[in-house]
Amino acid sequence: MKITAQVKLLPASAHDADALVATLRACNRAANAASQVAFAKDLKRRNVLQEAVYHRIKADFDLGAQAAVRTVKKVCDAYATFKANLRAGNYGPEGSKRRIRAESKPVRFRETSAQPFDDRMLTWNLDTRTVSVWTVAGRLKGIPFVCSPEAMRLLAQRKGESDLVMRDGMFFLIATIDIPEPEVSGPDGFxxxxxxxxxxxxxxxxxxxxxxxxxxxxxxxxxxxxxxxxxxxxxxxxxxxxxxxxxxxxxxxxxxxxxxxxxxxxxxxxxxxxxxxxxxxxxxxxxxxxxxxxxxxxxxxxxxxxxxxxxxxxxxxxxxxxxxxxxxxxxxxxxxxxxxxxxxxxxxxxxxxxxxxxxxxxxxxxxxxxxxxxxxxxxxxxxxx
Structure with a gap:
């Protein structure tokens, strides 16, 4: 089963904080540009959308190669979620005003929406409780973080993506951890x-x-x-x-x-x-x-x-x-x-x-x-x- 562990980043300077904010804004602006192409040309699959927008968003928004790839995946995941919500009726029945309005425009991302980072863009050092993260201003090394003992235990098993999130001017990393599901005991009364x-x-x-x-x-x-x-x-x-x-x-x-x-x-x-x-x-x-x-x-x-x-x-x-x-x-x-x-x-x-x-x-x-x-x-x- 998949669970998440959250840590709070403590940027050492205003430069580091500004670099993180600028990275979120650049990635989300690139995501909006890719979303418009996906909507206009009906390119919702990752491979075809990446082929159509990769070089453009990499150059126009000063993204690294991995950042551009993660941004395209983020857009495709958003459209997959939107489609699932439509099937579930969360936007109302087919033909309703709310559903028509939702289907008539591309998915939009706020400038500070969460951005996924993979292990090429983000490196964890659990011994020193620091991270090294890619930004549009260069790679920031040795950013301290704080978290609960339970989160530290989970981070030791972490593999894959982590999301950078900004809330109320503070920065957080939310790591997804895939842990084995414990075996369920047979019932003896409920x-x-x-x-x-x-x-x-x-x-x-x-x-x-x-x-x-x-x-x-x-x-x-x-x-x-x-x-x-x-x-x-x-x-x-x-x-x-x-x-x-x-x-x-x-x-x-x-x-x-x-x-x-x-x-x-x-x-x-x-x-x-x-x-x-x-x-x-x-x-x-x-x-x-x-x-x-x-x-x-x-x-x-x-x-x-x-x-x-x-x-x-x-x-x-x-x-x-x-x-x-x-x-x-x-x-x-x-x-x-x-x-x-x-x-x-x-x-x-x-x-x-x-x-x-x-x-x-x-x-x-x-x-x-x-x-x-x-x-x-x-x-x-x-x-x-």
Missing amino acids: LGVDLGIVNIATTSDGRIMSSRQVNRYRQRKRDLRGTLVFPGRDPLPDTGQVFQTDTPRGAFSSMHELLGDDVVALGGVPGFLAPLALEDTSRAFGALLLELARLHSWAFAQLGAFVEYKARRAGVAVVHVDPRNTSRQCSECWHTHRTNRVTQARFVCRSCGIVLHADHNGSRNIAHRADAAWQRGAVNHPRTP
């Missing part, structure tokens, strides 16, 4: 995870992770924006979304990642990793349309992606199940009725009389469904040792 709005995640062993703090903050900011927006004035940025996504624990973490860490940790004890059962959120959304505004306050798909990604790294199996009626079905006797859920937080079975926290009951149902699906072979089993 840890069910119920996703919600009041409680962002509840597990079948009784752990409840509340979203109260973030929801309060977002509501306060939403009310504040409503009092400050005037006609003809741009709306204020949604700082609640930034808070939700970027609340830090460590240098490069986020709230969703924290929850992902906690959920995966709950599935692991010494010598055993419990498989995880998650809701199929594409089906869960339909049942929550009345809460649409609040629902968009939480990125359930992003949280699920974090959990699944971390579970794969830890060798934990993940199964997605249909969440329909998990809040109405009793996890003890399987009796299903809408009156079983008395309140948002209280579940009382009308058949057997058991009383549970409603989200805990739902997470237990999810765990049961995952176990049943696994037993009858209704899921794609990961490889086992």
Whole structure:
């Protein structure tokens, strides 16, 4: 599986920083020129596009040979991603105004968009924690970088490309590392995870992770924006979304990642990793349309992606199940009725009389469904040792 490691560059002088900025601008201007040719002549394959634009962008934008090759590949990858988004319907149905507008113009790159560097353009020295990088102003040697111990461990296995990124005047290198995927243990019961709005995640062993703090903050900011927006004035940025996504624990973490860490940790004890059962959120959304505004306050798909990604790294199996009626079905006797859920937080079975926290009951149902699906072979089993 592919993972990334991020490091922060510390240019020693203004000259080095200016050279990095100039390199990003030159590469992205060259990418825009190549993109126009690819769009006008329908040259989306790397070999044919490189033959058409290589010498031009190398001369016009003062790029080295490898930089020109990486820039052409970047353009072709962007068109491949654009085509995949069209097939997935992310620009709307065929014939819609948004899709027509997207298809009517070439892919554009910002002047500070990320630029890929291969091992001919970028050399890592992990012993001294420095890099040597090609720029339009010549090769810069001995640029220091800082990163977490985990990133250093991953960089020791690095091969291939790294992306140069500029954010808020700071420079970062994001290296892609291909690591072997750990073998997944055979299941011996599942840890069910119920996703919600009041409680962002509840597990079948009784752990409840509340979203109260973030929801309060977002509501306060939403009310504040409503009092400050005037006609003809741009709306204020949604700082609640930034808070939700970027609340830090460590240098490069986020709230969703924290929850992902906690959920995966709950599935692991010494010598055993419990498989995880998650809701199929594409089906869960339909049942929550009345809460649409609040629902968009939480990125359930992003949280699920974090959990699944971390579970794969830890060798934990993940199964997605249909969440329909998990809040109405009793996890003890399987009796299903809408009156079983008395309140948002209280579940009382009308058949057997058991009383549970409603989200805990739902997470237990999810765990049961995952176990049943696994037993009858209704899921794609990961490889086992």
